Amino acid sequence: MTHSILHIDTSIKPEGSMSKSLTSDIVARLRAAHPESSVTYRDLAAHPLPETDAAWFAAISVPAEDRSPEQTDIAALSDRLIAEVRNADTIVIGLPVYNFNVPSQLKTWIDLLAQPGVTFRYTEDGPEGLIQGTRAIIAYASNGTRMGSEIDFASAYMRHILGFFGITDVQFVASDHFAIDAESSVKAANDGIAGLAA
Incomplete structure (x- = not known):
């Protein structure tokens, strides 16, 4: 059976990106299995993806079958990104930590996924995610922001927002102290990749 992987990189570094290196290794492990x-x-x-704006919000607030041609065009990219997530068995996301949080490029991708009634809905019992059965593996890379520490606002946000969409099988691989001890930081990440269930 074909295993569908969605590979998302977000680092602004064209070369030497730890998060890109980790996502590449994770995808290679999945493909080997x-x-x-x-x-x-x-x-x-x-x-880069375009940021959301008032025209986008108006377009995605209308059911797809009721959109005008212009609204359909505006919502098309968002719909395509959602389809990519829905079609993926596993999403591999590079998460370089910038100023203690997620890169703006990653936040824009998340914003474009957030369509009420499509990726989530509100019920009497609270919000319900509408993307089911998808696994996420996040490559967390930081020079010194330890994952799970009080200054890490990135990993908790990613776990929360993916869960909000219904993706609750979320795993992290972390190289989170590269500037302090590069060797042990890389080793910890490699050990994490080796321990992933393929």
């Missing part, structure tokens, strides 16, 4: 895998790749820094 699933030789028939298909991979959809997006580099959100090299090919």
